[in-house]
Amino acid sequence: MFEDLSSKLEKAFQSLKGEAKISDVNIAETVREIRRALLDADVNYEVAKEFTNKVKDRAMGEDVLTAVNPGQQFTKIVYDEMVTIFGQEREDIEVAHTPPTVILIAGLQGSGKTTFSAKLAKYLKEENNRNPILAAADVYRPAAINQLKTLAESISTPVYSIEQKDAVRVAKEAVSMAKSLALDTVIIDTAGRMHVDEKMMNEVAEIKEAVQPNETLFVVDSMTGQDAVNTAKEFNERINYDGVVLTKLDGDTRGGAALSIKTVVEKPIKFVSTGEKLDALSPFYPDRMAQRILGMGDVVSLVEKAQKEFDQEEAEKLQKKIKSDKFDLEDFRQQLQQIKGMGNISDLVGMIPGAGKALQDKEIDEDAFKPIEAIINSMTPEERRNPEILNGTRRRRIAQGSGTKVRDINDLMKQFNQMKKMMKQFSGMGKMGKMMKGMKNLPFG
Structure with missing residues (x-):
């Protein structure tokens, strides 16, 4: 995960090795290398520019302790700014005061929405003792409904689906069923397209209007880099979702989407997925992700x-x-x-x-x-x-x-x-x- 970026950031810090203190010269050189590393990682240009400017300002300001190893001091500054860019604190899912909690899942086809829906159900069952039902609102692809049913069966979770191609009806009836069965969570898997289109946006917006979800999550394939960020921005402008889910993070060696999305979209990353298995889902912690990128691990x-x-x-x-x-x-x-x-x-x-x-x-x-x-x-x-x-x-x-x-x-x-x-x-x-x-x-x- 983010191996390329981690390696390039480490090289950027090399110029500070052997230095007695941080100076204007080595700050400029290191910041230049950091910006290059971020741009190579497909980080949004404005985000990379703002990030490195903040690092430079802090490094040249009174926060710097000349008695501390300059390499460690500079790494600490980068770490702090990286946590800020990720969103500071972990943000959890909004829970309804009166059950059921309704969670709407949106995203492009191939982003991993259906698998994430099942992963989220498993996570909520095990971590929060919740009793979810999955709604198969991707009514255009029989394979998506069958996939959701297969995944749900493996985690002993019910699925609501109908024969008709009416996604709004599926969502509304799934919420009604949850109430009748005393299930406290509804996870609605919606249809995706190969690209953003008006029909897709309208349908998600209609579902959101019909069921008034407590949480709307946008699922994005992190490996698509800036394309992922642009798509996330378009979706947010239309449906105003609450948080982002980054999938396929285990295959992303660059990290551009993860580092850009919070700043560009102004919505928190709430979950990250690192594999196909249903337990390969983790809540997103900004500080832990920053530690991993800077080679500090995540103990x-x-x-x-x-x-x-x-x-x-x-x-x-x-x-x-x-x-x-x-x-x-x-x-x-x-x-x-x-x-x-x-x-x-x-x-x-x-x-x-x-x-x-x-x-x-x-x-x-x-x-x-x-x-x-x-x-x-x-x-x-x-x-x-x-x-x-x-x-x-x-x-x-x-x-x-x-x-x-x-x-x-x-x-x-x-x-x-x-x-x-x-x-x-x-x-x-x-x-x-x-x-x-x-x-x-x-x-x-």
Whole structure:
């Protein structure tokens, strides 16, 4: 995510390395490189200009502390202005005082509206204990209705649809059904077009007028850069939506749409989507996104994801097993399953401070765990609990059963034993305490 922009911003800060303090000369050079990086990332020209002017003014003003490392000081200034450009605080969905809360979803065809509608339903069920119903108001494409029904079935959520091509009727009747079934949320998936047209705008406006939604969200494909921003502006002028959803953020290495849209449209980004899976949806936090772009990772989001997957009681049992050197392949397999449950591996790596830069030119294989799981699954319960009994005969049988080679099993066992040693070394609270103290030395710790 935003790898190109992150890399270019880091290069822009290089001119401050080795400098004793921030000066007019190195400010000018760094600001020039930052503006170039933003424009290369397809950030709106006026937004890039305003952003760099503010950075320059702050860097030359009395806010600068000459006693602080100039590189860190300048990064802090850029970070603060980036948070401002993203909107300062997270903005949540408006909830109706009297149920149901009605959420209208709009956007161009191919932006990911239908998938987002299902993702939002899943998110609201799990995070807010809500009971949603999905309304299939994209009445022109049978595939869209079928897709919504398939996705909804996987998350045990009802869908309202009709045979007639009457989107307004679908929306109104879905709201009525929600009231009759005591469902507290209605998510209306509307039709999209390949481009903005009058018919599309009129229909969304009519639906909005008919159901008076509490929240109207515009879904935009972040990979389309400035086109996304222009489309968002046109939609907002017509239907005055409440917030933006950026999809396909995992494939966007530039970041132009994300950095431009709040300023140009003057509406907050409320959610970001980073993959096809229904759990690949996150509320948008301006400060966390700024940290990721500046290579600082997003430890808070990573911890939140981990907390959802890892049971505290199980974690304590696991720690005891690690300390007593009883961590086995059964435990390892369980950990792999939980890590996979946290979401897209590339996205997780990007949350680790410095990892994005370290793995910038490396392909991260989302299926990397599959051969490992196949090998472990081909073992007997006894072999998983006591891997030391894996002799040559057993390894050949496991290789044949998992579709791998004996050397793959040898490599796995070598890595597993190394990992056990490392885990045992860092399981002591003393060393963990030292690690936590070290984090205070980070620029924003």
